[in-house]
Amino acid sequence: MxxxxxxxxxxxxxxxxxxxxxxxxxxxxxxxxxxxxxxxxxxxxxxxxxxxxxxxxxxxxxxxxxxxxxxxxxxxxxxxxxxxxxxxxxxxxxxxxxxxxxxxxxxxxxxxGGASERRPYEVVFYREILGNAGMPHHSELMRVAVAQGTKQEAVEAAIAQFEKAQQVSNWATVATGYDVVTMSVDADGRHLENLECTSERDARIRPRARTLWEEAGAPEGREVQFWEQAANEVDANRRPANDAH
Missing domain, CATH: 3.10.580.10 (CBS-domain)
Structure with missing residues (x-):
C-alpha cells in the first residue's frame, strides 16, 4: 500500500x-x-x-x-x-x-505491479450443469486472484479462500471443479492469459450424462440429477480395485 x-x-x-x-x-x-x-x-x-x-x-x-x-x-x-x-x-x-x-x-x-508483474494466477470455481438440450455449461461461482507462489500453492490458497467464503469444509461440496488462469506479459508488453481446464473428469462425465438424459427421454429440469448419476459412475470406475471393497 x-x-x-x-x-x-x-x-x-x-x-x-x-x-x-x-x-x-x-x-x-x-x-x-x-x-x-x-x-x-x-x-x-x-x-x-x-x-x-x-x-x-x-x-x-x-x-x-x-x-x-x-x-x-x-x-x-x-x-x-x-x-x-x-x-x-x-x-x-x-x-x-x-x-x-x-x-x-x-x-x-x-x-x-505494472504490466511486467501482473498477479500470475486466477482460480475460477464453477458448477457444471446441463442445459435443456443436454449440453453442459459452466456456471461460475467465484474467481480468486492469487498474487504469488507456484501454481499448486495458488490453487491451495484459492481453495482456502473459496471454502471460507462459502462456509464449507470441502470445496467440492459446492463446486464441480475449477480452472486455473495463468497470467503473463510477453516481450511486447501484451497481457497473455492461458486457461488450464481441470476437466479430465468432466470429459468423462459429459457423454455419460448426455446418454442418461437421452435414455430417459430428454426430460427438462433433471440435468443435475443425470450429471450427478454420471459422476458417481465415473468416479466408481476410476477408483482403484483395492478401494472397491
Whole structure:
C-alpha cells in the first residue's frame, strides 16, 4: 500500500479536483483526524457538483462525498483486497487499522505491479450443469486472484479462500471443479492469459450424462440429477480395485 492522500469534508470541490489531477487518481478518502468519513471521486465532482451548476470553489466535499466506504484492513491479504475491489468495481481501497484509522491506500496497479508483474494466477470455481438440450455449461461461482507462489500453492490458497467464503469444509461440496488462469506479459508488453481446464473428469462425465438424459427421454429440469448419476459412475470406475471393497 501507499501513503494516503486525503481531503477533509470542509475543502472545496475545486481543491479536491486539483489533488486528483496532481496525483493522477480517480478518488480520495475524506478524512477527519485520520478517521475515514467517506470517499469522493472525480465523477462525484463532475456529476453531483459541476454538472448541476454549482460553484466548485464554494461547494464542499461533504456535499457530494459518498458515505459508502470501500475499505480493507491492514492485516488483510492481497488476494482479499483484490476480491473486494473487483466485487465493488473500484480501483482503489482505503486501508484502515483495527481502530478504523486510515493508514494507507491500495490500488489495482499497486497489486499488479505494472504490466511486467501482473498477479500470475486466477482460480475460477464453477458448477457444471446441463442445459435443456443436454449440453453442459459452466456456471461460475467465484474467481480468486492469487498474487504469488507456484501454481499448486495458488490453487491451495484459492481453495482456502473459496471454502471460507462459502462456509464449507470441502470445496467440492459446492463446486464441480475449477480452472486455473495463468497470467503473463510477453516481450511486447501484451497481457497473455492461458486457461488450464481441470476437466479430465468432466470429459468423462459429459457423454455419460448426455446418454442418461437421452435414455430417459430428454426430460427438462433433471440435468443435475443425470450429471450427478454420471459422476458417481465415473468416479466408481476410476477408483482403484483395492478401494472397491
Amino acid at each position: 501507499k501513503d494516503a492522500v486525503c481531503v477533509t469534508p470542509e475543502q472545496t470541490l475545486a481543491a479536491a479536483a486539483r489533488i486528483l489531477k496532481r496525483e493522477n487518481i480517480g478518488c480520495l478518502p475524506v478524512c477527519q483526524d485520520d478517521t475515514v468519513l467517506g470517499m469522493i471521486t472525480d465523477r462525484d465532482i463532475a456529476m453531483r457538483g459541476v454538472a448541476d451548476g454549482f460553484d466548485s470553489n464554494v461547494m464542499k466535499v461533504s456535499d457530494v462525498m459518498s458515505l459508502d466506504i470501500i475499505r480493507c484492513g491492514e492485516d488483510d491479504t492481497v488476494e482479499s483486497a483484490v476480491l473486494t475491489m473487483h466485487a465493488a468495481h473500484v480501483q482503489r481501497l482505503a486501508v484502515t487499522n483495527a481502530d478504523g484509522h486510515l493508514v494507507g491506500v491500495i490500488s489495482i496497479s499497486d497489486v499488479e
